[in-house]
Amino acid sequence: MSDSSVLRDTSAAEAVDRASLRDMGTIPVDDVIQYVHKGLERFPSDLELYRRYLRQRWDVYELDFTEDRRGWATLDPATQQSFLRVATGFHHGERQVEVDLVPLLLAMPTEEAKVYLTSQLEDEARHTIFFDRFYREVVGYDAPDIQGVLDASFTHMSETFVGSFGLLAYLVDALRRDPENVSLLVQAAVNYFLWIEGVLALSVMKITLNFCKRRNVLPAFYTGFNATARDEARHVQFGLSLLHRLIHEDPRRVEDVHRTLDTLLSVSSIASQRVRYEPLGFTAPEVTQILNGQLAKKLEAIGVSLPDHIAAKMKTVQPEALAGG
Ligand SMILES: [Fe+2]
Ligand SMILES: [Fe+2]
Structure with missing residues (x-):
């Protein structure tokens, strides 16, 4: 990497780090995704991440979706369909992880990790509200409560x-019964x-947010979802740091990493309906490549390599069956 690109990366990461909610409307999503890996040679501590949360927390009610509603109506039905498939994975995913974090919090090995995880729980609750607002105010759903919009x-x-x-859901329920x-x-x-x-959320964020910028639509969605991507940067850094620590304590835990990835890839092609990425400007092989790139970076950060049979499964992962996070 040349000196000038290192400098560009550093100043881009600083801009992401300090951005207000309004600034997140103009910051490129690719800079936010780069920011996830910034400084991972030295994992931030749980309390550093907690302090960053306090600084970066944003108000989901500050967004104004008026312009988004107008732009949404101009998109053709196939594009709306693809966008909704992707957004709905997040709508339900955010709500599920908000609940799944409760048993996970009890299983955290230190008080610092528990304190940090309370901030992640609040982030996920706010992301749920972000999608609730999007479906009501842009897509036009009407329901008396959050569950009604999810339905x-x-x-x-x-x-x-x-x-x-x-x-x-299965793993966190097992942890609830056996938190140690x-x-x-x-x-x-x-x-x-x-x-x-x-892997999934950051890749799909890259696709949807680049779509919004290229087509110059959904400015409030872009702002809020880009701020959501920055929140995810903290979540991913915490998770990688936790995994790095646990594997360092006992290197045999790499087997758990491999086994889980193998299982995830085995169930990844199960889907009731497929997502078409072309209307959003990406081909399926391009999405597979993004997913592979994201996984490689995360594994490198925690010092884990993949056995050949899992790497081969990853190369043929079907992105049409994957959405959200
Ligand atoms: Fe989230
Ligand atoms: Fe998250």
Whole structure:
């Protein structure tokens, strides 16, 4: 990497770090995704991440969706359909992880990690409200409560929670009954922080947010979802740091990482309906490449390599069956 690109990366990361909610409307999503990996040679401590949360927390009620509603009406039905498939994965995913974090919080090994995780729980609750507002004020759903909007968007779900989200629900319930089981904690951390947030969510955020910028539509969605991506940067950094620590304590835990990824890839093609990425400007092989790139970066950060049979599965992962996080 040349000196000038290192300098550009550093100043871009600083801009992401300090940006207000309004600034997030103009910051490129690719800079936010780069920011996830910034400084991971020295993992930030749990309390550093907690302080960053206090600084970066944003108010979901500050967004104004008026312009988004106008732009949404100009999109053709195929584009709206693809967008809703992707957005709905997040709508339900945010709500599920908000609840899944409760048993995960009890299983955290230190008080610092527990304090940090309360901030992540609040982030996920806020992300749920962000999507609730999007479906009401842009797509035009009307329901008396949050559950009513979730029920209305469920028709767009592709995964229906038998894949990675189903496995996560199972793992956190097992942790609820056995919170000191570190093997279960590693499996849940790989599933949630590394796979759902670090690989699926960041990849799909890159696709949807680049779509908004290219087509010059949905400015409030872009602002809020870009701020959500920055929140995910903290979540992923925490998860990678936790996994790094647990593996350092006992290198045999790499087997749990491998086994979980293998299972996730085996269930990743189960879907009730497929997502078409072309209307959003990406081909399926391009999405597979983004997913592979994101996974490689996360594994490098925690010092884990993939056995050939899992790497081969990853190369042929079908992104049409994956959405959200
Ligand atoms: Fe989230
Ligand atoms: Fe998250």
